[in-house]
Amino acid sequence: MAGTSEPLLHDSQLSSITAAGDIEKVRGCRDFWREFCVESRKLWYLAGPAIFTSVCQYSLGAVTQMLVGQVGTLELAAVSVENSVVAGFSFGIMLGMGSALETLCGQAYGAGQLDMLGVYMQRSWVILNSTSVLLSLLYIFAGPILRFIGQPPDIADMAGKLSIWMIPQLFAYSMNFPTAKFLQAQSKMTVMAAIAVAALAFHALFSWLLILKLNWGLAGAAVVLNASWWLIVGAQLVYIFGGSCGRTWTGFSWKAFHNLWSFVRLSLSSAVMLCLEMWYYTALIMFAGYLKNAEVSVDGLSICMNIYGWAVMVAIGSNAATSVRVSNELGAGHPRTAKFSVVVVVITSFLIGVILSLVLLIARKQYPSVFSNSEEVKKLVYELTPLLATSIVVSNVQPVLSGVAIGAGWQALVAYINIGSYYAFGIPLGLLLGYKFDLGVQGIWYGMLAGTVLQTLILFWITYRTDWNKEASIAGERIKTWGGDTEDKGYEIEK
Structure with missing residues (x-):
């Protein structure tokens, strides 16, 4: 693969490719499982x-x-x-x-x-x-x-x-x-x-x-x-x-040096979208520093965030694979294949998140000792583990949907969704529960997790309602606008 310029999506081994190169409509469990396996192989390759x-x-x-x-x-x-x-x-x-x-x-x-x-x-x-x-x-x-x-x-x-x-x-x-x-x-x-x-x-x-x-x-x-x-x-x-x-x-x-301003706007939209996501849970540790017994709260959260960070590496890989698959298929005019890629990676990422969470819940009495000798810190980590496990499940799906957004070019829209879900809803709710209702670090995390869930549900709904034929057409126009030529692609977008 390293020395070729041929797109991965033109795979001659697929049995269910139409003349236009797009996947056929999946009918029945057997067809779904066959195409699921084929798409999984492509996704895990990435x-x-x-x-x-x-x-x-x-x-x-x-x-x-x-x-x-x-x-x-x-x-x-x-x-x-x-x-x-x-x-x-x-x-x-x-x-x-x-x-x-x-x-x-x-x-x-x-x-x-x-x-x-x-x-x-x-x-x-x-x-x-x-x-x-x-x-x-x-x-x-x-x-x-x-x-x-x-x-x-x-x-x-x-x-x-x-x-x-x-x-x-x-x-x-x-x-x-x-x-x-x-x-x-x-x-x-x-x-x-x-x-x-x-x-x-x-x-x-x-x-x-x-x-x-x-x-x-x-x-x-x-x-x-x-x-x-x-x-x-x-x-x-x-x-x-x-x-x-x-x-x-x-x-x-x-x-x-052509069309730099349009490129700057898309780059800034991408930066805002991802930075709002990356800095969101960092704020959790900062807010914990103002709680009673702040040292224990920060230590316990730091352990949880360390584990969370490693778990997110899986989601980042899925994000990259998803954005490549969706953008490649939309660029090639294969809307049904792009849509099916989303289905496969969401299911796969959800199952991975569930498995990681179950491991943490089963070992919740043992693993805190690896990070700290303090009984107070270990007790807090034990209490936070269900929240950590839930966050890992959600965060294994959410970056995948963000990868869909990047692949389709929806960065500006998602940036607004992130501002609303994270900073207008999640953080204020967390501060209200943590300080006003005296739920401490758990309350802050409950609120911020609620913001993540809201953002994930909105992205899921947008993805579900997307007209993928229209997105494929938009992809062709985007390429043409920014210097490409779509006249010789050799395919027609299926209506």
Whole structure:
């Protein structure tokens, strides 16, 4: 797969493909099961390496924090604050803006407009690198900003110094996310996974060497973390420039500077949509810090959020697979296949979430001891486990529906839904239950979970009511508007 430019959706082994290339209407359980298995194979071909890639990249920061924790508590606090507040904020914006390519590259690839993928990637490089120049001010003035929001001066000063050293990582983000979405749209997940695991091995080895053996401390952490992210970017670019992507990369083009404003608007919509989701549960820990016995509340929630974060890696892989499948099929004019892909991935993700939740509920008396020796913290984690399990089930379905939204190009609509569901409903309800009704951290989580459920139900209803033939037509118009040509696709959208 790594060396071909043919779309994954043109699979000659499928028995139920019409002349136009779309899936036939499924009649009966036997047809459903056969097509379910076929679509599952395609989805896991994408989702498996995507999950692995997400875990490896997620682990870069975790390895750094683990090793710096052996240097000193102040250094660990500085790395944690820089990683979660400064880099985390920028990561969300860069990932969100880069996700615009999931719509454009995916639909262009499905439509056979392979030459446009490279142009879209270059446009995204221009926009994200320009955004990084602005965000670098956050890194430069991180120390004063962190003191202003209430961080202890010693932690703020050290985190501020580290933030300046981490500016190269910011620009690695701006190159990595467009490049990753470019490869993802072509289903080149295995290459990305191989690069990610190589970068993680490099990172672990040299972090140990520089931080601990050579006693470079935070300076060593910054050098290796920057180098690891640029290793990922460099390896991806070597793969692309080396000719392995065929017609999707034909060199640099001035077309990258055309229609920039339309591209900026879609990128900003994607950023708002994903950032609102990524920052939502982060607010849960912040609000817990104002409760009675805040230290226990924050410790207990941190354990739950750590587990939740790893579980979400599965959902992120499903999100990537869904956006690729939906955008490819809509771009190719296969509305029924796109719709069936949604059905398959929602069912699969729901079942995975249920299995993970059952494991947590069965081990709820044992697993808290792995993270803490405090009886109060272990008791709180035990009490929060049902909420954690429920959140995992919901969060295994919700990102899938978000992936549908990205694949179909509904980012602006979903951004409004997120604002209403999360910030106008979920957080106020959580604060009301937590503080006014004195339900504590459980009350805050109940309210925020209610916001997630509301958002998921709205997305489910929109997806259910979608006219997929119309979406396929819109995909063709979007490709034409932003520089593609839909005249030679060789298919007709089935009415």
